Amino acid sequence: MEKLDSKTVAEAVREWVGANALIELSRDSAEGRITGWIVHEAFAKVDRSTRQTWLWDGMSGNQLLKPWKGLRGTFGELATQIGLVLSFSPTEYENAFGESAQTA
């Protein structure tokens, strides 16, 4: 199977979430999956299960996010090379990382 580049995934996600999001995605090891996180205000007040559905299966768009086919729809079977991707609102990010998403 073709090897998926984490930058390619990050660029696709960037198309969905826009320039204001913080995206950190990389492979932790050469043979490991791509993991990381996405920080965006659109995730505030949205439960984790819905966010994951948006991320993996897509969504029709809303005031803050563009329509998106999801990681599975965008990368097909290559998406099996993507592992844990967390989504944070700016408030959640600040708690988890001890820094503002704007200054990260």
Added chain:
Amino acid sequence: MLIGAAEYKLAAEEHLKAAWICHRDGSYLSCHYLSGLSVECILRAYRWRIANEFDGRHVLPRLYKAAKFDDVVSSSDTNAMVASFGIIAERWANGHRYASPSKLVKYLNELESVRNVKGDKLKKHSLEMYEAAEFVVGLGIGKWKS
């Protein structure tokens, strides 16, 4: 005192047990803190096997990557890991050891993580934290290779 991988793993198990005792006895703030701490310990155990140096930061998502913890998560466990690790990463911070129960509830309300919870929000949150930690730590211990 030098703490190595085996000690971190043991600490993860001990803190998880203590978290349950705290939850059972109604010490929900302590359960919250110990649940997150147990996850930090299992991540540190895995990280130590890669690089045996102490990283003073307590940022769980970064520790997860540094520990290459995803390597022990199978495809079928990924959704459960996102759900469980997501709860811990969103809601826990090392500084919460200084928090009061009311301060923690205020913070959880800001996150809306206990939205629509009727009754004791901290009790519900405490159980969710414990169960999330139980999954993450349990998976880490189950996949541990001595």
